[in-house]
Amino acid sequence: MEGKILSMIFLVVVASTHATSQQDEKRDETKCCCTTYEISICLSEVNRNVDGDLNETYRQAIAMVEKSNKEDLDSLKDAHRKWLDYRDAECKAEYGLWGGGSGGPNARAMCLIRLTKERTADLKSTYLER
Numbered sequence: 001m002e003g004k005i006l007s008m009i010f011l012v013v014v015a016s017t018h019a020t021s022q023q024d025e026k027r028d029e030t031k032c033c034c035t036t037y038e039i040s041i042c043l044s045e046v047n048r049n050v051d052g053d054l055n056e057t058y059r060q061a062i063a064m065v066e067k068s069n070k071e072d073l074d075s076l077k078d079a080h081r082k083w084l085d086y087r088d089a090e091c092k093a094e095y096g097l098w099g100g101g102s103g104g105p106n107a108r109a110m111c112l113i114r115l116t117k118e119r120t121a122d123l124k125s126t127y128l129e130r
Contacts, residue, residue, distance in 0.1 A: 005010035020115045030112050036102050043109035050116045057120045076127075 032042035058080060065073045091111035098104035 015124065029110060036106065038066045039106050040109070043106055047112050047116075048110055050113050050120065054116050054120045054123075057123045057128070065125050083119055087112065087119070090115060 029043060029046045059078060062073070065076050080085045090109045094111045095104045095108035098107055102107065
């Protein structure tokens with residue numbers, strides 16, 4: 001009986017340590033695995049991270065363009081709004097390919113992650129790496 005209790009305590013400690021170490025490192029969508037539900041939770045976290053990266057990069061781009069002129073700033077803001085509309089429409093279309101199946105939400109999340117990473121890279125190369 002005592003051995004079973006020690007084994008259970010060990011498993012709880014190992015599981016909590018593993019969960020903490022996964023939360024500490026920034027996840028990548030390629031590391032999301034297993035059940036559809038687990039993948040969904042993981043992709044949500046990755047999406048939050050890449051969205052945060054995009055927002056920070058966009059703020060930096062805005063700060064850079066503000067030094068230029070108002071017309072350039074307005075153009076950047078307009079382009080970004082239109083890009084957001086494009087991203088949302090594209091990912092809705094990719095979701096639709098799943099016909100309401102359980103893979104649809106994860107396909108949408110993967111699309112959001114992919115396009116957001118691309119936009120972040122584009123903003124960096126265009127506005128910040130000069």
